[in-house]
Amino acid sequence: MAPKNQHVKEVMDRLLDRVMVEDPVDDIKLRLRKFVAERDWQQFNTPKNLSMALIAEAGELVEHFQWLTDEQSKNLDNEQLKAVSHELADIFVYLIRLADELNIDLIKATNEKMLINRKKYPAEKVKGSANKYTYYD
Amino acid sequence: MAPKNQHVKEVMDRLLDRVMVEDPVDDIKLRLRKFVAERDWQQFNTPKNLSMALIAEAGELVEHFQWLTDEQSKNLDNEQLKAVSHELADIFVYLIRLADELNIDLIKATNEKMLINRKKYPAEKVKGSANKYTYYD
């Protein structure tokens, strides 16, 4: 291989390394594993328990919105927004932990589900309708 | 700039483009925006409504585990695993949509929250204890 191509290849390898490291979901997953192991919390992180922790956090999220109008829910002040962002983070943490414990690839599962939704709710058929039986779940 | 470095720069640019495109959460976020727009569902996607949709999906997740023992919850068969993976996907979809509507960077918020958790629950102090007041929420 010519030196020039050798150089390019090395740069590409270094970049690909960064790409892997930078997959943000994978990165959080690995750091959560370490976080749990350091605290010896693995024993509590059964899928059953994690599903409960996830919905308890979702309950805290809902609590922020329960007395707001739709308009108010779109216009949170900075303090509310910070608090809500931390609730979303808590849910994400348990979602990633749960997927990890079950060896589920969260991104792959989501892409798969989005394909199903695309077929289930053809744009021309459900346009503008939010009937609960024709929504994306 | 010498031709050789020019070539390297071009390769790096192309790679960096791919890195951006391949951020999986961002990618899903953009496709969900399109999915919602094509169906004219933007009107229903208020933060308040999305928080409800998220917890309703979390309820479906919990339903899978409610009568299982911890051991059973770790050993789902393939059919259960597929169904659970789709529930996780549904939750992820609404989590990403909600963050998007509120202009919250989900990854950044999660990293921020994980730093808070790290300080709140020092490993040496909480090791092996799952007291609900000293867990990661």
Added chain:
Amino acid sequence: MAPKNQHVKEVMDRLLDRVMVEDPVDDIKLRLRKFVAERDWQQFNTPKNLSMALIAEAGELVEHFQWLTDEQSKNLDNEQLKAVSHELADIFVYLIRLADELNIDLIKATNEKMLINRKKYPAEKVKGSANKYTYYD
């Protein structure tokens, strides 16, 4: 009517009054209406909002149990038991409020649903099995 029967009738009327007053769900319903009216909170008590408040309280309930084993969940200490009893009360409050706003008779609806469950899950057929598709929902 003879004096004797007159006396009996009066006692019966007084007792029937007590029966009405003592229907505990109805009694709580009426006191909650008053509680809400005194605070001018009627405006926030839409069925939609009340369903959110109810599930947020259910999330607080779940939080108490999420890291406990089944055995631990059966043996709460007095402090936990008091806290859990107040979560159950919060859920009951919103359940009664929601039924009231929708003019649903909670007791009648429950009796109706229990009849459906009885037919759906014949004892001899589901005995000892907790398959989620053959349980009482």
Added chain:
Amino acid sequence: MAPKNQHVKEVMDRLLDRVMVEDPVDDIKLRLRKFVAERDWQQFNTPKNLSMALIAEAGELVEHFQWLTDEQSKNLDNEQLKAVSHELADIFVYLIRLADELNIDLIKATNEKMLINRKKYPAEKVKGSANKYTYYD
């Protein structure tokens, strides 16, 4: 005792019997115990599992309201109303079962909590405000 009073006493006793039988929550509690025992489901009815079943039902309730406006949530059609009444019944069933398993008197706990709420939210102070930190939980 004179015959007349004897008669009154007998009527009162019969009425008091009916009063006891007619406490609707107690009545449902006893019938649920029987329902569970006949199906040998006692083993699954741990407080932990019942808290999960309760919130899963609450999720089904929320699903009915998630895409509705406040106004629409007040004006359900008969079919929706019937479905929602059955979700409320499902939640009530698990609430009563959970209280029963923990030996909590649901009515007593609710009355106790309502007294706390009354002190926590003085009418003159919170009138017309739904700030989530000054609401009734």
